[in-house]
Amino acid sequence: MFDSISEKFTGIVRSFSGKAKITEKNIQDAVEEIKIALLEADVNLRVVRRFINKTMEEATGEKVLKSIDPGQQFIKIVYDRMVQLLGDEESQHINLKGPDTTSVILMMGLQGSGKTTTAAKLAARFKKQGRRPMLVAADLVRPAAVLQLQVLGEKIDVPVFAQESKDPVAVAKHALAAAKKEQYDILIVDTSGRMHLDETMMDEIKKIYQAVSPDETLFVADAMTGQNAVTIAQEFEEKVGISGVVLSKFDSDTRGGAALSLRSIVGKPIKFIGVGEKLEDLDPFYPDRIASRILGMGDVVSLVEKAQETIDQAEAERMQEKMSKNTFDLQDYLDQLDRMNKMGSIDKLIDMIPGAKGNVSEDDIDTEEMKREKAIIQSMTYAERTNYRILGPTRRKRVAKGSGTSVNEVNRLLKKFEKMRLTMKKFAKNKKYQASMLKHMGM
Ligand SMILES: Nc1nc2c(ncn2[C@@H]2O[C@H](COP(=O)(O)OP(=O)(O)OP(=O)(O)O)[C@@H](O)[C@H]2O)c(=O)[nH]1
């Protein structure tokens, strides 16, 4: 998502950063380029105009042109506009009652937009947070829809309320009663989709809405539908009312224009993005991070969070202590290499590393080297892993032989490891850095 628009913006940002002097003409040219990039990405024309006018207005003032670092000022203006376009900070919050009452989340959207998958992803997410979610199969139109939800529910060990019925309103009502009785604190209602908007569908969803009075009414929009998604969201907002948007299939190869227009046109926040087919592939939507990703500034914060999620708390604390006491050894490094595989595919992470976009491709990240390093450490004795200093020439030769590498490669790893330890010592006091460093190690 956003690949091509991001490429263009990265270019614009690059040509401006560090420039000591810029002219009004420079800005006009850049704004024109931005306009083209947005239009090419299928952003709504009205939205583009607004974006461009505001940027122009702010950027051509004295403040920018005469400032010490006009390039940076300009980039900041574009960035701020982009964040505003995508939504503001407080919007990602999901409205829920306290755990003593049952909150209701109603899912709606067109056929195939990702409602059922997203319902299950949300349930998995709440469960992880220690809540007690329950799913409701209120899509009684599509054959096998109920079964689909049941299969997903089983995967994440969340109960699915289902009934032999033709009346989704009744099912939703009964589900709510059952959830309250059995003290499930979040009820997520999956509803049916249609190919096109039609009255019957709107009526049905409206009745379900009235029957369960949801705390959140989430409109699931398929990022691939483009401008169409914007029109449909507007329709749902008028007829039923939506409280937030989930943009599914954000991982797909689309231009991203719909995402950039949705917030602005519909006026409802994007709360989550679906980033894959797996049930853990749901991320909160952070406008500032997406904006910096589009501008090619890298997504440092997401990266740190991802790293933190994978490394469990106890382990993180242990690592922190090791770093601050400078007792990080090769065994720890080996553990880290293993952990990196757990963090998911590397190409997903590349986008998030500052400066990596456009400079690093998956091919540059040497998974072969990671494998080699693992083999080298695995050929060491425990004493060697915990005290690399005892690795003299003879031992190095043995390790090289044992791991099927060369002494040169063993030397290189040890040098790299030594450097890593030094850096760690330096940043030992900074928690954020530690997390991101754990992530960067070996890359
Ligand atoms: N790559 C990717 N695929 C997704 C995502 N969300 C859903 N899908 C896929 O999209 C397809 C449709 O998803 P569903 O959840 O069944 O969509 P739905 O809106 O419930 O569909 P209907 O009930 O038929 O209206 C499935 O193959 C999902 O695996 C996502 O974020 N990324």
Ligand SMILES: [Mg+2]
């Ligand atoms: Mg469905």
